[in-house]
Amino acid sequence: MDILNAIVTLLNFVIIPATAYGAQLALGALGVTLIYGILRFSNFAHGDTMAFGTMVVILCTWGLQGMGMDGIGPLPTALLALPVGIAVTGLLVVGTDRAVYRFYRAKKAKPVIYVIASLGVMFIMNGIVRFIIGVDDQRFADGERFIISARTFRDMTGLEEGLAFRTSQGITIVVAVIAVALLFWFLNRTRTGKSMRAFSDNEDLALLSGINPERVVMITWLIVAALATTAGTLYGLDKSFKAFTYFQLLLPIFAAAIVGGLGNPVGAILGGFLIAFSEVGVTYAFRKVVEYLAPGDWQPEGLLQLLSTDYKFAVSFAILLIVLLFRPTGIMKGKSV
Amino acid sequence: MKKILLASAASLALTGAAQAQESISLGVILGFTGPLESLAPGMAMGAEMAMAEVSASGMLLGGTTVTPVRGDSTCIDASAATAAAERLITSDGVAGIVGADCSGVTTAIMTNVAVPNGMVMISPSATSPALSTAEDNGLFFRTAPSDARQGVVMAEIILGRGIDTVAVTYTNNDYGLGLADSFQAAFTELGGTVTLVAAHEDGRADYSAEVGALASAGGDALVVAGYVDQGGSGIIQAALDSGAFETFVFPDGMVSQTLVDNFGSDIDGSFGQNPGTDSEGAALYQAMASAAGYDGTSPFSAEAYDAAALILLAMQASGSTVPSEYAGSVMDVANAPGEPILPGELARGLELLAAGQDIDYVGASAVELIGGGESAGNYREIEIQGGALTVVGFR
Numbered sequence: 001m002d003i004l005n006a007i008v009t010l011l012n013f014v015i016i017p018a019t020a021y022g023a024q025l026a027l028g029a030l031g032v033t034l035i036y037g038i039l040r041f042s043n044f045a046h047g048d049t050m051a052f053g054t055m056v057v058i059l060c061t062w063g064l065q066g067m068g069m070d071g072i073g074p075l076p077t078a079l080l081a082l083p084v085g086i087a088v089t090g091l092l093v094v095g096t097d098r099a100v101y102r103f104y105r106a107k108k109a110k111p112v113i114y115v116i117a118s119l120g121v122m123f124i125m126n127g128i129v130r131f132i133i134g135v136d137d138q139r140f141a142d143g144e145r146f147i148i149s150a151r152t153f154r155d156m157t158g159l160e161e162g163l164a165f166r167t168s169q170g171i172t173i174v175v176a177v178i179a180v181a182l183l184f185w186f187l188n189r190t191r192t193g194k195s196m197r198a199f200s201d202n203e204d205l206a207l208l209s210g211i212n213p214e215r216v217v218m219i220t221w222l223i224v225a226a227l228a229t230t231a232g233t234l235y236g237l238d239k240s241f242k243a244f245t246y247f248q249l250l251l252p253i254f255a256a257a258i259v260g261g262l263g264n265p266v267g268a269i270l271g272g273f274l275i276a277f278s279e280v281g282v283t284y285a286f287r288k289v290v291e292y293l294a295p296g297d298w299q300p301e302g303l304l305q306l307l308s309t310d311y312k313f314a315v316s317f318a319i320l321l322i323v324l325l326f327r328p329t330g331i332m333k334g335k336s337v
Numbered sequence: 338m339k340k341i342l343l344a345s346a347a348s349l350a351l352t353g354a355a356q357a358q359e360s361i362s363l364g365v366i367l368g369f370t371g372p373l374e375s376l377a378p379g380m381a382m383g384a385e386m387a388m389a390e391v392s393a394s395g396m397l398l399g400g401t402t403v404t405p406v407r408g409d410s411t412c413i414d415a416s417a418a419t420a421a422a423e424r425l426i427t428s429d430g431v432a433g434i435v436g437a438d439c440s441g442v443t444t445a446i447m448t449n450v451a452v453p454n455g456m457v458m459i460s461p462s463a464t465s466p467a468l469s470t471a472e473d474n475g476l477f478f479r480t481a482p483s484d485a486r487q488g489v490v491m492a493e494i495i496l497g498r499g500i501d502t503v504a505v506t507y508t509n510n511d512y513g514l515g516l517a518d519s520f521q522a523a524f525t526e527l528g529g530t531v532t533l534v535a536a537h538e539d540g541r542a543d544y545s546a547e548v549g550a551l552a553s554a555g556g557d558a559l560v561v562a563g564y565v566d567q568g569g570s571g572i573i574q575a576a577l578d579s580g581a582f583e584t585f586v587f588p589d590g591m592v593s594q595t596l597v598d599n600f601g602s603d604i605d606g607s608f609g610q611n612p613g614t615d616s617e618g619a620a621l622y623q624a625m626a627s628a629a630g631y632d633g634t635s636p637f638s639a640e641a642y643d644a645a646a647l648i649l650l651a652m653q654a655s656g657s658t659v660p661s662e663y664a665g666s667v668m669d670v671a672n673a674p675g676e677p678i679l680p681g682e683l684a685r686g687l688e689l690l691a692a693g694q695d696i697d698y699v700g701a702s703a704v705e706l707i708g709g710g711e712s713a714g715n716y717r718e719i720e721i722q723g724g725a726l727t728v729v730g731f732r
Contacts, residue, residue: 012579013549021543137570150580162580235542240571245542283546285553303533303553309546310509310536 001159006292008161012150018280019273020169020238023176026272027231028249029256030183030265031224037200037263038220039101041114046228046253048125051246052092053229054236055133057085058140071143074167078140078233085233090225096121097221105217122247130243138241143167161288168238179230180269183223187265192219200263248313252279255316259323261330270331275316283309360402361658363388363648364425366436366446367641368412373438379635380461381407383622383642383701384435386629387683391649394684396691398653410437415445422450432658433648434458435641440465440511447477457660457667459647461640464589466515469709476664480640480647480704482612482714484512487588488519490610490716490732492527495558495586498608502530503586504556506547506572508563509536516562516588532556539567544575552581558607560586565595577603585609592719594726602724612636613717614703615731622680622701639680639701640712646683647671650698653690671706673697 028050035043043049060081069077100117146152147170150162187193192215199206199216207213232246239245256275260267285305294300307315323330365384367377385405392402406429408421418437425431434456437443443463451458452474459478460468466485471477495503505521507513513536521531533554537547551559559582563569569591576582577600587596587609596604613619619639626633633639647667652658654666670686675695678686686696698704705713718730 013545013552013581017545017549017579136566146578150578154580164579166578239543240574242540242542244540248542280546280549283550285550287553288555303550305550305553308535309550310538312546 002292005159005161006289008153008159008163009288009292012161012163014277014280014284016163016165016169018277020172021280022273022276023172024231024235024238024272025249025252025256025276026269027176027179027227027234028253029260029268029272030180031227031231032253032257033260033263033265033268034220034224034227036257038196038216039105039114041111041118042254042262043224044115044118044250045096045122045125046224047246047248047250048122048129049089049093049225049228050232050235050249051129051243052125053085053089053225054232054241054246055129055243056088057081057229057233058133058138058236058241060084061140061142065140065142069142074144075171076141076143076167076237078237079171082230082233085229086226089229090222092125093221093225094218097217102214126243126247133243135243138236140241141168141237166238168234172234172238175230175234179227183227183265186223192216196220251313252276252316255320259319259330261332264330264332267330267332274331275319278319279312279315282306282315283312360404361652362404362406362429362431363645364408364422364429364431364434364436365405365645366408366410366418366421366425366434367438368442369407369409371410371412371414373412376462376636376638377438379632379638380438380641381405382629382631383626383633383638383640384461384645386625387642387645387649387680390681390683391646391687394687396653396684396687397649398656398658401658403649406431408436410439410442410446412439412442415442418442419445419449422446426450426454426456431456432652433660433663435644435648436460438462438637440468444468444471447471447473451476455661457648457651457664459644459667461644462637464515465511466519467511469711473709475710476660478644478647478667478706478710480643480700480702480712481637482712482716483519484516485519486714487610487612487716488516488521489523490714491520491560491586491588492523492529493732494608494610494718495524495560496527496529500557500584501528502532502556503558503560504532504551504554504582505534505560505562506537506551507534508568508590509538512590513562517560520560520562520588537563537568537572539564541568541571544568544571545579548572548575548579548581551576552579556582558582558584558586560588561591562588564590565593565599570596570599573600573604587719592726597721597724597726602721604721605723606721608718608720608729610716610718610732612640612702612714613728613731614715615717616699616703616715618679618699618701618703625681633701642680643698643700643702643704646680646686646700647698647704649683650678650686650690650696653687654696668706668710670696671698671704 061078064077147165150164153163195211252275256271257268260271285303287304369377388403391397408425410418440463443460457476462481464484466483469483507517561569585607589611592611622639623633650670651663651666654670655663675697677697677699680701689696707713716732720729
């Protein structure tokens with residue numbers, strides 16, 4: 001019984017939250033890594049692209065809720081609004097590319113110029129989001145909140161510890177798996193996907209073989225818009241939406257992309273989960289788990305917490321530094337930074 | 338240089354003249370802009386209503402009238418607040434200050450402006466325990482209770498409900514830390530156990546890690562010393578979602594309609610307290626405020642009325658509008674012995690004082706000044722029942 005309790009506690013506070021968080025980070029890091037692979041710069045505006053996409057989804061969800069929708073069965077209405085969000089965000093990023101990045105592409109500017117330009121884009125997007133939806137917490141989740149709630153689980157199993165599995169966590173994991181499968185199918189099996197990979201591997205050869213660079217760039221932005229909006233909406237459903245919290249997400253997302261190997265999609269996914277599990281695992285207090293497992297009165301005095309939760313963001317930083325020092329191309333051999 | 342000297346001499350002379358004349362000014366420094374801007378109008382209306390009442394009575398020091406002068410404390414910007422206070426004293430020549438509102442700017446104004454200029458300040462809403470021991474030369478008072486007092490009240494309420502182990506999380510600022518510290522000290526002294534005191538940052542998207550640590554520490558209830566519009570709600574959401582805690586304790590920053598709007602009956606059985614009283618004075622004051630066209634139940638509005646009234650009554654008792662002379666009388670008029678004075682009865686208070694009799698100003702918030710001149714504090718105990726805030730008692 002005690003072992004079961006320990007496992008349930010661990011699942012409830014570490015494994016389930018970290019898996020959902022990891023899936024959100026992975027989707028975000030995939031977007032960053034695609035831009036890096038094909039356009040060859042670190043897109044600082046990615047966090048706020050996510051915020052923008054989520055904002056459109058929220059506005060659309062509110063519209064649907066205003067028309068009397070209350071979730072698609074147990075699922076949140078936001079899923080229905082997601083395609084609209086992706087379309088609008090796609091327009092925005094392609095527009096940004098036309099207005100800003102194409103200019104620098106024509107001039108063959110250095111990557112650092114792109115990075116600074118993307119920083120400017122980030123501030124503008126952030127301003128737009130704040131201006132349109134405001135800086136407060138916005139609630140848009142509906143439908144069934146739990147697949148299984150802590151209380152139900154306790155009543156069902158008679159265990160002392162509860163296990164909560166939220167609908168948003170379930171959806172996050174399922175949607176992330178579908179999105180990643182679609183992306184890999186696209187990159188590996190379709191003609192356009194192959195041309196994107198060719199462009200990423202060797203730009204000059206790709207141009208020689210007749211690949212249209214502007215088309216590749218546009219498709220990349222559209223995919224990035226889809227990934228960013230999906231990641232942002234899932235994060236907003238699972239946690240909460242505030243205009244500026246997506247800016248804070250930039251650090252773990254970049255850490256995930258770099259740890260996995262910039263430009264490498266498999267690496268981005270691995271990196272996302274690695275960062276998520278480290279962040280949650282390192283700041284979790286393991287006292288309760290050990291209490292259940294330890295024999296007799298061998299009870300720990302302290303909380304068995306490696307780092308206070310205040311230092312959560314420091315974990316991504318630390319991992320980032322260690323990887324950059326010892327394996328600059330990341331775990332999966334991406335491009336070096 | 339000569340010109341500046343001349344100008345300041347002239348303005349000094351003017352100020353002196355103004356005080357000798359039939360009208361005095363009182364400063365009202367509140368955060369008309371900033372995080373508390375929604376509360377400031379109700380507080381200013383309260384203070385100004387007391388001044389209007391005294392002016393209309395014609396009893397103050399043989400018929401002196403009182404004019405309010407507003408200043409903006411901004412609640413968070415100490416230099417802006419200090420500049421506003423400087424202006425009130427040097428160019429408007431106020432004889433006393435009602436304010437400021439937030440603890441941080443109140444401390445700044447007190448140490449940088451009020452004490453050097455010998456100005457009396459009565460704050461209606463600064464609750465930081467640090468203000469109790471700050472060096473104020475006897476010039477600073479507050480009609481709001483210190484959070485040290487709230488810590489004790491909260492500890493008594495929790496133990497009174499048979500809960501003796503709790504975890505505490507506080508918002509990482511002066512308010513949260515002060516309240517958490519005072520609560521922990523009081524609760525431990527009364528025989529309870531605090532399993533963990535952990536800070537949380539406002540404005541995050543996700544509080545599951547914070548709740549995870551609190552859950553590991555355990556406890557029968559979670560004390561959330563935060564803000565309902567900020568991280569406090571995030572903590573509760575994460576705790577409910579993971580089933581970590583079911584009973585919560587809410588101090589004044591959390592008790593609001595937003596709380597039940599957000600969580601409804603999910604937090605049934607949770608409880609807490611915020612400043613408030615069921616005294617006769619409170620009801621009288623609310624009726625007066627409604628007649629004047631504003632909401633008298635707005636937080637700290639009653640305290641602001643009392644702050645202004647205390648300054649004016651102290652002037653009457655000492656027969657002087659000079660801050661250093663009437664400061665000593667503030668405690669006398671606020672406390673027993675004497676005739677109790679309720680809101681709306683300021684004229685009677687002035688009359689009794691003029692006749693040389695003692696008064697005990699009770700006012701809208703049942704004022705009783707203790708220690709270094711701060712309100713002893715009255716709290717409403719609330720409980721969430723059936724998804725609604727219910728007042729279950731007063732302490």
